[in-house]
Amino acid sequence: MNYEEIIKDIYTNVELIDNKGNLPSYIPELANVNYKNFGVYISTINHLNYGIGNYTDKFSIQSIAKVLSLSLAYSILGEDIWKRVDVEPSGNPFNSLVQLEADNGIPRNPFINAGAIVVSDILISNLENPKEDFLKFVRSISNDSKINYSTVISTSEKNVGFRNIALCNFIKSFGNIENKPSEVLDFYFNLCSLEMNCKQLSKLFLFLANDGCSLFGNKQILTQSQSKRINALMQTCGFYDESGEFAFKVGLPGKSGVGGGIVAVHPKQYTIVVWSPPLNAKGNSYKGMKFLEEFTTKTKLSIF
Ligand code: GLU
Secondary structure, eight states: OOHHHHHHHHHHHHHHSOOOOBOOOSSGGGGGSOTTOOEEEEEETTSOEEEEESTTSOEEOGGGHHHHHHHHHHHHHGGGGGGTSOOSOOOSOTTOOHHHHHTTTOOSOTTSHHHHHHHHHHHHHHOSSHHHHHHHHHHHHHTOTTOBOOHHHHHHHHHHOHHHHHHHHHHHHTTOOOSOHHHHHHHHHHHHTOEEOHHHHHHHTHHHHTTTBOSSSOOBOSOHHHHHHHHHHHHHHTTGGGHHHHHHHTOSOEEEOTTSEEEEEETTTEEEEEEOOOBOTTSSBHHHHHHHHHHHHHHOOOOO
C-alpha cells in the first residue's frame, strides 16, 4: 500500500475545503492556536512512517490522554476497574452531568469527563507520585522523554473548569471518588494538558495496534485482551456523541480531543494521527474527520 501517495493526495484536497469548524473557547488557551495548522502522521507496525504538514508542531492532546490514563489504571486494577466505570456509549455531550444522577455516580464510560475523573481518582489511590509516575508511564511506552504536561494549558483550564469541578464533587457524593476533589481535578487537568506532535502521538499509540506490546523496547503495556478492550471502547465511545458516525464513516477505533487531534488505530497495522484545531459541533476536528473518512475509503482498509 502506498500510504505516502494516498495521504499526500487527501491532504491536498482536505486542505482546500472550507473549514466549517470553530476553535473551542471554553478553555481560553486553546483558542490561541493558529486555526490553519494541519498535520498528519502515520506509523505502521512494520516501521513505515510518513508525515505531512504541521506534523512536528506540538499541540494539546486533551481527551486523547484519557486512553493513556485508562491503560495505566487497567494494568494496575485489572477487571475490577469496571466496578467504578461502565463501558457503554453515553449519547450525551462529554461534560454532561445528567446521566450520573440516574446511574448513581458510575460514569457511562472512561472517555467522557466523568469517567476520566474516576480513572484519575483510581490512579491517585494507586500511585505514589501520581503526576510524575503517570508521566513516566507515558514516556516509557515510546521511549520519548520529551513528552510533557503544559502548565499554561492546565492553569487555563483549572481557572474555568467549573463543570469538571461540579462533576467531581457530584461523583464524590455517590461515594465513587476516594480522594480530595481538588487533588483529583489537579491530576485530571494535568492529564488533559499533555502536549506532543502528530509523530509522537502516533508512535505512542502503536502499542494498541500491536496487541498491547510497545514496539520501542518490546515492553508489554497491556495484555492482548486488555488492548482489544481499549480498542473496543475507542470504537464505541471515542468521539463523544459522534462515535456512531465515526464508526460508520471511518470504521476504526480512535479518540479525539478538543485540541483538534484525532488518533485512529488499525489493529495489527498502523496508527494515524490528524491534527487540525477547528472543531465541528460535536467537538471533533472538522478536517480531521474529513481526512480520516477519505483515508479509509481510499485505502479500503478498515476493521469492518
Ligand atoms: N480538558 C477537557 C475538558 O475536561 C477535555 C475535553 C476533551 O478533549 O474532550 O473539558
